[in-house]
Amino acid sequence: MRYSLDDTIVAISTPIGEGGIGIVRLSGSETVSILSGIFVKGRIPASGERPFGMSPNRLHYGHLVDPDTGETVDEVLASYMPAPQTYTRQDVGEINCHGGVVPLRHILEICLRQGARLAHEGEFTLRAFLNGRIDLAQAEAVLDIVRAKTETGLRVAMGQLGGGLSQHIRAIREELIPALAHLEASIDFPEDEIPPYEVGPAIQKGRERLEQLLSQANRGMIYxxxxxxxxxxxxxxxxxxxxxxxxxxxxxxxxxxxxxxxxxxxxxxxxxxxxxxxxxxxxxxxxxxxxxxxxxxxxxxxxxxxxxxxxxxxxxxxxxxxxxxxxxxxxxxxxxxxxxxxxxxxxxxxxxxxxxxxxxxxxxxxxxxxxxxxxxxxxxxGGEVASAGLPLVSNARHEDALKRALQSLCDAQRAQDQNMSEDFVAIDLQAAINALGEITGETASEDLLEVIFSSFCIGK
Ligand SMILES: Nc1nc2c(ncn2[C@@H]2O[C@H](COP(=O)(O)OP(=O)(O)OP(=O)(O)O)[C@@H](O)[C@H]2O)c(=O)[nH]1
Ligand SMILES: [Mg+2]
Missing domain, CATH: 3.40.50.300 (P-loop containing nucleotide triphosphate hydrolases)
Structure with missing residues (x-):
């Protein structure tokens, strides 16, 4: 991964332009030390003064000071949220300043001077994913929420962020994994007395559930x-x-x-x-x-x-x-x-x-x-009816992975029906399990992560 989790990253998290407030966000182990070097609680500080005393998970009123010049840059509200109960599961700091380009840029630049690195696109959310707080489909939902065009689109994305789609995919995957394990055991240890296990029903059930999910993909994509x-x-x-x-x-x-x-x-x-x-x-x-x-x-x-x-x-x-x-x-x-x-x-x-x-x-x-x-x-x-209770697949990447998983299960079924060697069935099952894992991120490659997170904005 070209991004290190050890760096403390910083970015302007609000859109650039004139606004009521603007937010500079930090994440990483240096968050506290950076904040304590630049934030002074309460009144405008006398020059050289740097008391910190910021209790966690509270919004503190104070001033942002340039430590190199002693100049007070802006009147701010700042907060510090300790790991692991944060967006990234790391220490996170937020500085709410006046929402103009100049104060935001100045504060960003001070944080960089204090040792933070500028965050890449989507890097805060990437950290949330890499640290296991959310899976890949949930991370993608974050972007969908930001970009939702209608309330319905927002509801679909919120369902995905809440893990609706992920749970569904995991449930399908977890039923295929024992089937594969049994197949592999009987391939690897043909002499041993492996209890008989029918993989057919698991494959059939997986197929039906994938077909159901895919039948909703058109609707999800439209929203x-x-x-x-x-x-x-x-x-x-x-x-x-x-x-x-x-x-x-x-x-x-x-x-x-x-x-x-x-x-x-x-x-x-x-x-x-x-x-x-x-x-x-x-x-x-x-x-x-x-x-x-x-x-x-x-x-x-x-x-x-x-x-x-x-x-x-x-x-x-x-x-x-x-x-x-x-x-x-x-x-x-x-x-x-x-x-x-x-x-x-x-x-x-x-x-x-x-x-x-x-x-x-x-x-x-x-x-x-x-x-x-x-x-x-x-x-x-086109006459399709929405089926309540099923998560809507709204992402072409997910649809593609679901289709590949379905194809692999169909291949596995055919291999079984034609009494082909169990190796063939096992290979197809493994392919289906991998394709499903790409959606939630268990089997996602670095390149894929790069593609997904590079479409985020910096600061998300
Ligand atoms: N009576 C009536 N007139 C209409 C109706 N819709 C449009 N018009 C009139 O038809 C004329 C053309 O309308 P536009 O909307 O400019 O038509 P257009 O198809 O966009 O035309 P172009 O841009 O030139 O291709 C205008 O004088 C409109 O007021 C309608 O439902 N009833
Ligand atoms: Mg016209």
Whole structure:
């Protein structure tokens, strides 16, 4: 590991910018000695004065002093939390200062001068993991909490931090381990009288439980990452009006002139807990105008990258070949056909995208919007029902490991069914156990830890 647990690390743990307060956090064995060299309780100290006397787990009022110059840097609240009942299981210190860039940087720099090292990304949480306070899935949940986009996303992440997913994975793993142990014993000591043990049921049960967990992965991933939704259609059908209606604010420019929207525009809404990233696009038409051509190219890109498409048509006008062309561009993407301008006399049946779901709305009056929103939720979950009590898998890394574990169990089952040597079954079982261990961190490599923690911010 390129990070040593022995260093005392320090970082600014609050975002950089102007804020009410800012926090500098320390973790490691030198925490007390660093704090005692720079924090003076109570009133502004006389020069050279350094009484400490900080009782643990209390917030103390005082001043932060630069020990090299004797200068009082800021008025602060400081705390010292002794190991092991801390975030990192090491001694932790926190200095709450005024939340400006200058005092924060100055205090950080003083701590560095006193022997602390600047923390790497996620290093506090990494220490919590390496010291066994949380497992890897729980550590990842910390990042998900910081980044949660909706309350539902937060609830999923909190469940994971609480160990909901980890317990589930461990339970599956712990049922496979004795099966493997028996297999290995009978392979290694064929002459000995090993009591007969059927590994089949353990494998079968593990398979079922993994399948159950995986059936919830799509839902978990949606709550965590959201759904990119492109609003596509020809000019003037009301795409920007629809964006505004869904956002319930006048975000995009709307005019009666076709070709109003030139650049794509992204906004996120919370749709029943799903972070829905709406992308308004320029109307698609064939054009010789350079700006229009560039705009339309962006619309096509937005369409390509979208998970879901809202194809908007004007219900008061007959559909045109341009609509047909757009429908063809959409291809087999999950699409809701939005027949807009319901407040105007409707032109009749629309033959576009015959097999897709459709919603009739007026972006102008708001009529039909609740039905459209419900249709979107239905499309996103594709008829899947949430099963209560099961933790939601919301991380692609976890999903991948679960899939590999499942594949290995299927292989083990096949090897058994075909009466292959027990060695084959054992190898597959071991692979399944290892894959599950990657999720909670029992079998995670250093490279994997590096990848995971480098996506954290410094100070977390
Ligand atoms: N009556 C009625 N008019 C609407 C409705 N939705 C949009 N409009 C009008 O249609 C015109 C075009 O609306 P926009 O939202 O700018 O359409 P757009 O699809 O974004 O157009 P481009 O950006 O040019 O591609 C505006 O005059 C809107 O007021 C609706 O539901 N009913
Ligand atoms: Mg527009």
């Amino acid at each position: 965590r990452h959201g759904v990119r939704t492109a609003i596509i259609g020809r000019p003037n059908v009301g795409k920007s009006s629809l964006l505004n209606a869904l956002l319930r604010t006048s975000r995009a420019i709307v005019t009666p002139i076709p070709g109003t929207t030139r650049d794509t525009l992204e906004e996120t809404i919370n749709l029943q807990g799903i972070p829905l990233v709406l992308i308004d696009t320029a109307g698609i038409v064939s054009s010789d105008d350079l700006i229009e051509r560039l705009s339309i190219e962006r619309s096509r890109q937005a369409l390509e990258q979208a998970d879901l498409v809202l194809m908007v048509v004007d219900g008061s006008l007959a559909s045109t070949p341009a609509d047909e062309e757009i429908a063809a561009l959409i291809g087999d993407k999950v699409t809701l056909l939005v027949v807009n301008k319901l407040d105007l006399p409707q032109c009749g049946e629309i033959a576009l995208l015959p097999k897709r779901r459709r919603a009739h709305v007026s972006a102008l009056t708001g009529e039909g919007l609740p039905d459209l929103e419900q249709a979107l939720v239905d499309l996103i979950f």
